[in-house]
Amino acid sequence: MMNVGARQSISVVSEQPQQAGPLSSEEISFFADNGYLVRRGLIDRDLVQNVIASARHLFVRFGGDHFARIGERGFLENPLAHQEMLSLRKTHPRMFGVIYDVMQSMASMHRLTTQDELLSACGQLLSVNRDQMTVGNFLCRMDAPHDTRNNLDWHQDVIFDGEVADEDGCDGLTAWIPLMHVHPDNGSVMLCPGSQHVGRIQNYVRYKRDVEHGSETHRISDEIVNAYEHVAPEVVCGDVVFLGLNLIHRSGTNTSDRIRFTAQGRYYNILSPHFVPGKLHYVPVMGT
Ligand SMILES: O=C(O)CCC(=O)C(=O)O
Ligand SMILES: [Fe+2]
Numbered sequence: 001m002m003n004v005g006a007r008q009s010i011s012v013v014s015e016q017p018q019q020a021g022p023l024s025s026e027e028i029s030f031f032a033d034n035g036y037l038v039r040r041g042l043i044d045r046d047l048v049q050n051v052i053a054s055a056r057h058l059f060v061r062f063g064g065d066h067f068a069r070i071g072e073r074g075f076l077e078n079p080l081a082h083q084e085m086l087s088l089r090k091t092h093p094r095m096f097g098v099i100y101d102v103m104q105s106m107a108s109m110h111r112l113t114t115q116d117e118l119l120s121a122c123g124q125l126l127s128v129n130r131d132q133m134t135v136g137n138f139l140c141r142m143d144a145p146h147d148t149r150n151n152l153d154w155h156q157d158v159i160f161d162g163e164v165a166d167e168d169g170c171d172g173l174t175a176w177i178p179l180m181h182v183h184p185d186n187g188s189v190m191l192c193p194g195s196q197h198v199g200r201i202q203n204y205v206r207y208k209r210d211v212e213h214g215s216e217t218h219r220i221s222d223e224i225v226n227a228y229e230h231v232a233p234e235v236v237c238g239d240v241v242f243l244g245l246n247l248i249h250r251s252g253t254n255t256s257d258r259i260r261f262t263a264q265g266r267y268y269n270i271l272s273p274h275f276v277p278g279k280l281h282y283v284p285v286m287g288t
Helices: 024-032 045-063 064-070 081-091 092-105 107-113 116-126
Strands: 010-013 034-040 133-142 172-176 203-208 216-219 230-233 238-244 262-270
Touching: 024 034, 024 116, 034 230, 045 064, 045 081, 045 092, 045 107, 045 133, 045 262, 081 092, 092 133, 092 238, 107 133, 107 262, 116 133, 116 172, 116 238, 116 262, 230 262
Parallel strands: 010 230
Antiparallel strands: 034 238, 133 262, 172 238, 172 262, 203 216
């Protein structure tokens, strides 16, 4: 762990060895104490590649044939792919939004977030059998450089409207999966270790940004957030960061010239007294 210094002592978690097999009891206790856990090399990289291939197919289908000239292999490492995606986002923000929305229900996203090793690890962290969990809110984020429309300020995942399957947050978690190298310069997710112990925060501000194509964001008072160390995990494809639903965290700032691609799944323990039964909904985003 390297301390990059700041009033709030931001620590970059990197340089950990890859681990294999089930989570150890130390890892499970670390998650219980800190509200997060970085697991190296758990995610099948081929499944990550399939998600990236899906994104490329959607850009070809809805963004234009010129995307077909950019090869599938190394798509996210190709500066041209990022230039073209950013140009589409600028010139056709609605189409970029459609691609963003459809990405969420691509079959490859479901496979990524329901792979065996991941479900087993989630089951270990939630103390349930992997067949006793729901998974939903599959999310593939595409965070543009210097974005102020869609980045998320300090929040708890338990608070999201219409997505809450756990009214308390203590029996659910988010698996946050980088689809590329994510580091402080392109927006490592920022975490407040131990903040999950406070439980669901009450005086929480949620607001819709007053900008076109902006999404809702959240705010938790500085007083609460600054009581904690801030940790920014540096991760590569194959890694996963588990976040308890009550953990306070926020998007990092992407100061690179590329879109940051990440994925998430949210897992809930159906045996929990806090579990809220619900169903997922298909909402058309084009041609209606
Ligand atoms: O990846 C990020 O920037 C954080 C996103 C996040 O916390 C969320 O989507 O709930
Ligand atoms: Fe979040």
